[in-house]
Amino acid sequence: MVTLYDVAKSAGVSPKTVSRVLNGDGPVGKATRDSVEAAMQALGYVPSSAARALRSAKSGxxxxxxxxxxxxxxxxxxxxxxxxxxxxxxxxxxxxxxxxxxxxxxxxxxxxxxxxxxxxxxxxxxxxxxxxxxxxxxxxxxxxxxxxxxxxxxxxxxxxxxxxxxDDYTGQRVLVDGLIARGHRRIAYLQLPHALLATQHRTRAYEDAHRAAGLPLDPGLMIVADRVDDDAEARTATLQHAIAALLATSPLPTAICCGNDRMALAVYGMLRARGLRIPDDISVAGYDDYRLISETLYPALTTVALPxxxxxxxxxxxxxxxxxxxxxxxxxxxxxxxxxxxxxx
Amino acid sequence: MVTLYDVAKSAGVSPKTVSRVLNGDGPVGKATRDSVEAAMQALGYVPSSAARALRSAKSGxxxxxxxxxxxxxxxxxxxxxxxxxxxxxxxxxxxxxxxxxxxxxxxxxxxxxxxxxxxxxxxxxxxxxxxxxxxxxxxxxxxxxxxxxxxxxxxxxxxxxxxxxxDDYTGQRVLVDGLIARGHRRIAYLQLPHALLATQHRTRAYEDAHRAAGLPLDPGLMIVADRVDDDAEARTATLQHAIAALLATSPLPTAICCGNDRMALAVYGMLRARGLRIPDDISVAGYDDYRLISETLYPALTTVALPxxxxxxxxxxxxxxxxxxxxxxxxxxxxxxxxxxxxxx
DNA sequence: CGATGTCATGACATCGATGTCATCATGGGT
DNA sequence: ACCCATGATGACATCGATGTCATGACATCG
Missing domain, CATH: 3.40.50.2300 (Response regulator)
Incomplete structure (x- = not known):
């Protein structure tokens, strides 16, 4: 290993001067600086951050x-x-x-x-x-x-x-406000488990958006549609039930907000399996903006980005x-x- | 900062002995070891890897x-x-x-x-x-x-x-062999760009599998369906064209191998938009086993895992x-x- | 019983940088 | 012509560990 001392010797200066060139501490003469830098180049010097950290208590x-x-x-x-x-x-x-x-x-x-x-x-x-x-x-x-x-x-x-x-609240709020502004009146919300803080904030936003617009809150449209700990199949089944329950309401919802994009991806498949077209028959929105999903789905998914x-x-x-x-x-x-x-x- | 010296002093031993307890180098008496460990606990000692690295040239x-x-x-x-x-x-x-x-x-x-x-x-x-x-x-x-x-x-x-x-070759080879074993005779292959090494290996595997089974190679079924540098829309268009070309062949392929799962995801949507059912009308396979896609798609996607x-x-x-x-x-x-x-x- | 080996421990130098303080020109201000 | 701030540089101690070598106490062996 080439050390700072080797550089100093090679450049004919003291170690401290090399240190100064390295860190730009004290003043160093132009000629001296050049020769030190040349020596560092020539020797392929790489400073040891261990030594630096030891002395100066900054590890980088x-x-x-x-x-x-x-x-x-x-x-x-x-x-x-x-x-x-x-x-x-x-x-x-x-x-x-x-x-x-x-x-x-x-x-x-x-x-x-x-x-x-x-x-x-x-x-x-x-x-x-x-x-x-x-x-x-x-x-x-x-x-x-x-x-x-x-x-x-x-x-x-x-x-x-x-x-x-x-800011989970604002994200969901802007989304639902936007759906309402686009003429949707029956907006379903397939929620993630309530244990998640995000769900609590977003649910409040969903409700506030309805209140602000003077729309009624239909409990039949708000369904917890995912679980945390189960295996993939059980979770798919939970979602299937939620979709079935939703499509049994009347009149049908015109839009579905999903707890995340992954759920939206599954919802696409399930709605289509039932012969529904997206967005002609029903609009779908996600949450998270997993671009891998949201941009690749056909049609592309409306969703809230998490920053x-x-x-x-x-x-x-x-x-x-x-x-x-x-x-x-x-x-x-x-x-x-x-x-x-x-x-x- | 508590140092090894503080521990040594507190335990009434030399620094070197503390070091030995730490690293299990030389032998240390049971009683000594205990008192050193107690001192480390009491003082909340955390060794400095900078100092260690400096001395022993091993940074961990x-x-x-x-x-x-x-x-x-x-x-x-x-x-x-x-x-x-x-x-x-x-x-x-x-x-x-x-x-x-x-x-x-x-x-x-x-x-x-x-x-x-x-x-x-x-x-x-x-x-x-x-x-x-x-x-x-x-x-x-x-x-x-x-x-x-x-x-x-x-x-x-x-x-x-x-x-x-x-091992790209073996993955694709086992997949295509498996499709043939499942009775598929017209297997399309939507490839990633040829510039990718993976594509070269996999294409060879696709061809070898056909040869080994005595099946003809139809150039109309092998289409480059993705680009590297373009934006999302251009890539979707490329894929659309590939699908259109594929569905214009006769007889129709019974299976489509996609260059990766992401492509398969898009293919699902496009086939369905044309009224085809998966897998009843046509089977689809991916590559990569992005479980986010492969397990969530409906129906779940057959794909090759990359290890x-x-x-x-x-x-x-x-x-x-x-x-x-x-x-x-x-x-x-x-x-x-x-x-x-x-x-x- | 003395030689020898192992256990348990400590003294001291050292790894490669930087902080502190000292030294010595130089040049501007008055 | 003298003082002092500033620039440029170096000597030396130091950060917190570990490697090397030395030392004393026992136990073992022939």
Missing amino acids: LIGVVSGAISYTDDNPLLAGLPEIYILRGIQDVLDEKRLTVLLTDTGGRADAAPGLLNTLARHRVDGTIYVAPFHQQVALPPPTAVSAPLVVANGFADDATSAVVP YREIGRQAARLLTEPQSGTRRITVPGPVHWRDSVTTIT | LIGVVSGAISYTDDNPLLAGLPEIYILRGIQDVLDEKRLTVLLTDTGGRADAAPGLLNTLARHRVDGTIYVAPFHQQVALPPPTAVSAPLVVANGFADDATSAVVP YREIGRQAARLLTEPQSGTRRITVPGPVHWRDSVTTIT
Whole structure:
């Protein structure tokens, strides 16, 4: 390994001067700088961040705790994508600031967190972002003696911890307001389980939108159509029942809001199996804007984007641009109107 | 920060003894070990991997270069998922060995690699895994003075670099053999662009399967139905044309192999828009086993799994369990037979 | 019973950077 | 002509671990 001392010797200067060239600390003469840089080039010098970290207590690492990698196939409902987008937002910001991500994965087990935080502490990360798989309250281990700043993304912990969460209410509200504006009067809502915070916020938005428009709320149109823990077949069956119940109402709904795009994908198939055309007979909307689904479905799916990337960005900024005190940020996501929704004249 | 010296003082032993307890090097008396461990507990000691790395030249970090994070929405064709699964396989192995992933992302630009490798070198990673977004030859920057061992996953570089790649030939071959065994005689093949190595291998497999069964090869059934660089609409149009061409042949094909699951998803919609039932009128198969698509589609999609997770595992093992010389490993993936394929009697 | 080996432990140097403080020109201000 | 701020550079200690070598206490062996 070429060290800073080798560079110094080769350039005929002191180690400290090389350090100054490297970090732009003190002033360095033009000629000296050039010869140092030439020496670094010639020797193929690569600074050791271990040594730097040891001396200056800055590792240049940001720890990330997430299930982005492992959730991918454990839970197809979530499919890991949200966390990937959040990671991407984090990268956006950290790249600019020349920080590197030290990634640890929960492997889907919530009790993995303490061990992972310990690993991050060993590496003396300059800060940690804890990424929740979906909008929820997370339980953090008690802050140890070694506590770099910590931010929760896509969830929140307690009042002493900064957090960034999606604005579920506004997303659903804008969607339903938009459907009403497009002439829909009987709008069904196939919900995700009520245990999800997102469902609670979105349900309130669905109801508020109806109230604001002076429309009645028909309980027959609001059905929980997914489960959390079951296997794929049981979940399909749950959805089948919901669709059957919906199509038994009269008059038929003209639009169906689905809890997420994945549900919408299944709904497409089920409606068509019953001979219904989308959007001519019935409009469909999703949630999440999984572009893999929403753009590929035929017709393309109207859906609400969750601003995951922006959540990641905000979290990274919160962490790296020291603010005063603890903050909680709510990030709204736009509705993408596509061909699966028609206007009723 | 609590250091090893604090622990030593508190336990009344020398720093070196604490180090021995930590690493299990030399022998340590039972009583001494207990008091040291108690002191570590009490003080909340967390070892500094920077100091350890500096002294012993082992960082406990494995660098990963991939586009897993950034590809996610830049290129819906690939959608990042393959790389996520590969990462997962890597994690499987590294977790066991108590190594941590230092993740750097190409941001979708191939020319980002040299800079990323330099970042990894600064952190003195114990090894590097270069993850290719799809099966291809990758161009690595010239090995610098600082070269930890490197392995390419899901691609290959040159004869001096170990690599792990998927077995595209066998996957497609088993699929087409299986379709023929199920009575299909006119099997269409909607290919991905020929520029992809995967397409070349799979096309050979498709042809070999026909030859082996004594079936004629109809060029009208082999259509390139996707493009690499175009926007979503142009790609949909390309696929539409392919479907139209296919349905103009006589007799109609009884099965369609798609280049990937995403294409199969679109094909479902297009066939149904033309009034064809799946699988009654025509069977459909995909490739990749994106479970998000393959398990959710209705009916569920028959497809070939790409063994991404296993590729990641093998790559991590290749890196961390030093073998003799350079190796190249080919990993096969199984066919998942689901309801989108019917047997012709 | 002395030689020898193993166990248990400590002293000290060292890994490769940076922080602190000192040194020595140089040049502008008065 | 003198003072002092500023620029350019270096000497030296230091960050927190581990590698090397040394030491003393026992146990074992011929």
